[in-house]
Amino acid sequence: MRVCFFGLLLWCGIATAQAAAFDHGAWDGLLQRHVVALAQGQATEVDYAGMARERVRLKVYLDALAAVKPAEYGQWHKSDQLAFLINAYNAWTVELVLTRYPGLGSIKEIGGLFSSPWKKRFVSLLGETRSLDDIEHGLIRAESVFEEPRIHFAVNCASIGCPALRGEAYVGSRLKSQLEDATRRFLADRSRNRFNPKTQRLEVSKIFDWYRQDFERGWGGYTTLSQFFARYADVLADTDDGRKLLRAGQARISHLDYDWTLNARGS
Template identity: 55%
Template sequence: MIQKLRPWVLSLLSFALLGLFSALASAANTFDHGQWDALLKQHVLPLNGGQATQVDYQGFTDDKVQLDRYLADLSQVTTPEFDAWPKDEQLAFLINAYNAWTVDLILTKWPDLDSIKDLGHFFSSPWSKSFIPLLGQTRSLDDIEHTMIRGSDRYQDPRIHFAVNCASVGCPALSNEAYVGSRLEAQLEEQTQLFLEDRSRNRIDSGKLALSSIFKWYREDFEKGWQGYLSLEQFLLDYSEPLSLSSEEMQMLRDKSMPIRFLDYDWALNRML
């Protein structure tokens, strides 16, 4: 009887081992952002259905030990480990790193600042400060956004501009959940639509399309061919619903006859009021 069962037992063991190895391989190709997710859920308040958020920097200060632990875990990742991850996992990691270290930077002077710009000076912006130990080098926020994300051929998705957060009212909302590779597409799409729905930053005004300055500063990113978009107008047409564009306004965009102006950026700290 035992001999008859042996092939079945061996098959069961092989199946179990295969599942274990698969789970281990999957775990090796992901990073646990649970600590950051918990901090965001506790200290980021969504407004207007998530179109904007306010950040409880005092709450982050009180939980600085947890934030430091998360940042230390980010710093432990090696370049070979990072390169072995799927592209969405890499991008989620870099977006979270940017946002978490931005919060950490604000805390270096909290509560004695009104804007992230207060952390810079005439010769150096806060984004150019090299203080982030990441993937074997000491980096700046600019390094993460402009070199590692925008400057890499790996990621050509302009929606990252609605995910990275510069701690300012004018920025797209800091999401109250961590980005994760398995849901990154849905998360980026949600953040894009929420930002475009915010009439304080994107709207029709006196017959002109008034847009956030993000579209001025990074216009080239929306015209590089992602999803086939070769012009900002093409990108905006695909998001005509969150922008609440009429059929006439959409036609003007197609004809490139819609006047576009860019709104002033509000650099006030996105603190909880």
């Protein structure tokens, strides 16, 4: 009986720790007010002027992110951890844009000849001052941690060529469905991914060139990029013949140019 009692206490403690994941409500509100959906949500634009008017709210949220200690983060469920990191990356990217907005045509203008906005160390997160690259490559993409390639359709680089900034915060309890929805919306955007029936070629975003290995590490049982595309043949191709070719893994792949224009409303 005593063992059962202490076992119950232990289970309750774990459940409580996991249930106390970070509240992203403030970020969710900002996104709902200042992210504008285009083409049924396949793309979005950001009202940076509106974000700037609420910059105090954004900074309060960023301060709350910064206050999370590594030990607290370590108690969360993995899905809550990943949602936290994605939201942190996206929120800090918006903050970075606001440091130069208006008058900014591309996030790549932030930095210099020998530096990039993604290597700038300005993010206070989990006890360290980090860069956006540190968050994406050192935490989100760290090998044998999350192993979730669909994060590439969730993290947003403030550019038209990038997958849409979602109009809501990512949350652990719905993360799988949110990532799947973001993936399908991005792949359905014909300006960035399309099967060309004339050339029998699948023309896709440079993301699949830059991060090919992430899609071939076994997620979903897939070890090749062609297998990943076969899973999403229904949204990548508009004809039955095109879908059959993708499902058979027989389509040649080419990569489209990436548009680094700022994803600003009205740009």
